[in-house]
Amino acid sequence: MTNSTSTSSAGGFSPQWLALRERADHRSRNPQLADALKTRFLQREQITVVDLGCGTGSNLRATSQLLPDRQSWTLVDHDPALLTVARTALIAWADTSDISTGQLTLRKGRAELSVTFRCADLTRELDTVLGAKPDLVTASALFDLASEPFIQQFAAAVAKRRAVFYTVLTYNGIQRWLPRGPLDQQMNAAFHRHQMTDKGFGISAGPSAPVVLSDQFETHGFTVAEGDSPWRLGADDRALIAELAAGFAAAVRQTKAMKDADIDGWLKRGHTGAEVGHTDTLAIPGLQSRVESSDSTDD
Numbered sequence: 001m002t003n004s005t006s007t008s009s010a011g012g013f014s015p016q017w018l019a020l021r022e023r024a025d026h027r028s029r030n031p032q033l034a035d036a037l038k039t040r041f042l043q044r045e046q047i048t049v050v051d052l053g054c055g056t057g058s059n060l061r062a063t064s065q066l067l068p069d070r071q072s073w074t075l076v077d078h079d080p081a082l083l084t085v086a087r088t089a090l091i092a093w094a095d096t097s098d099i100s101t102g103q104l105t106l107r108k109g110r111a112e113l114s115v116t117f118r119c120a121d122l123t124r125e126l127d128t129v130l131g132a133k134p135d136l137v138t139a140s141a142l143f144d145l146a147s148e149p150f151i152q153q154f155a156a157a158v159a160k161r162r163a164v165f166y167t168v169l170t171y172n173g174i175q176r177w178l179p180r181g182p183l184d185q186q187m188n189a190a191f192h193r194h195q196m197t198d199k200g201f202g203i204s205a206g207p208s209a210p211v212v213l214s215d216q217f218e219t220h221g222f223t224v225a226e227g228d229s230p231w232r233l234g235a236d237d238r239a240l241i242a243e244l245a246a247g248f249a250a251a252v253r254q255t256k257a258m259k260d261a262d263i264d265g266w267l268k269r270g271h272t273g274a275e276v277g278h279t280d281t282l283a284i285p286g287l288q289s290r291v292e293s294s295d296s297t298d299d
C-alpha cells in the first residue's frame with residue numbers, strides 16, 4: 001500500500017518506512033509475472049531500464065535479478081533526500097561498486113549495473129525522464145498515488161516508445177485486519193476516501209489504479225497480464241503492522257469521516273495480522289503499438 005500519511009514529517013515517504021516494508025514487498029511480488037518478465041528479456045545481453053518513483057532503490061534490488069547481466073538503470077524520484085539514501089543503500093547492497101568514471105557501476109552476482117539518479121517530478125518531466133527508447137519502464141508501489149489522467153498520459157508515453165511496462169505492488173482495495181473488529185469496514189471505507197485525494201498527480205486512482213493501468217495499456221494494443229501480490233503480515237512483521245495501522249488511522253482521521261475516539265479505539269485493538277491486497281502488472285507492446293509508434297514519428 002502506498003500510504004505516506006504518517007511516514008514522514010514532510011508528507012513524503014521516509015527512508016525508514018521504505019526500509020521497513022522492503023522485506024514484505026519483495027516476498028509478496030507475484031512470481032508468475034516475475035517469471036514472465038524474465039522470459040521476455042531472456043535472449044538479451046543488455047537492457048535499459050527506467051524506475052519511476054524509485055525511493056531508496058527497492059525495485060532495482062528485486063527486479064535486477066530477473067534481467068540480463070548488463071543493465072543500465074535510471075532511477076527517478078522527486079525527493080532528493082531519498083535519492084541520496086538510494087545511492088548509499090545500493091552501494092551497500094552490491095558486491096562491488098565503482099564511481100571512478102563519474103558513473104556509478106555496481107556488480108551483484110553476475111550482473112553489472114550502471115546506475116544514474118534523476119531528481120524529477122513525473123507530473124512535469126515524464127517525457128524527459130523516459131528518454132528516447134528504454135527497453136523497460138518499471139515502478140514499485142507508485143501507481144495508486146497517480147491520477148487517471150496521469151496514467152492515461154503515461155501509458156501513451158510508454159506506448160510511443162514501445163517499451164515493456166512492469167509495475168508491482170499497486171494497492172487494489174483489499175484490506176483485512178486481525179483480530180477483526182466491528183469498525184473495520186467503516187475504517188476501510190474512510191481510508192479509501194483518503195486514498196482518492198490528490199497525492200501530487202491530481203485525484204488519485206487509489207484502489208482503481210490496477211484496472212486503469214490495464215485498460216490504458218490494452219487501449220494501446222499491449223498484452224496485459226496481472227497477478228496478485230498481497231502483503232500477508234503476521235507474527236514476524238510486528239513493526240510493519242504497527243506502522244501500517246498508525247498510518248491507516250492517521251489517513252482515516254484526516255477524512256473526518258469517523259470520531260477520533262472510535263479511531264483511537266480501533267488502534268488500541270493491537271493488531272497482530274493484516275492482509276493488504278496489491279496487483280502486479282506486466283504490459284508487453286503488440287502490433288498495434290508498433291503502428292502507433294511509427295505514426296507518431298511523423299508528428
Ligand SMILES: C[S@@+](CC[C@H](N)C(=O)[O-])C[C@H]1O[C@@H](n2cnc3c(N)ncnc32)[C@H](O)[C@@H]1O
Nearest residue numbers: 002053054055058077078079121122123140141
Ligand atoms: C511508496 S513510495 C515507493 C518507493 C519505491 N518505489 C519502493 O518500492 O520502495 C513512492 C515513491 O514515489 C515518489 N514520488 C511520488 N510522487 C512523485 C512524483 N510526482 N515524481 C517523482 N516521484 C514521486 C516518492 O518520493 C516515493 O519515493
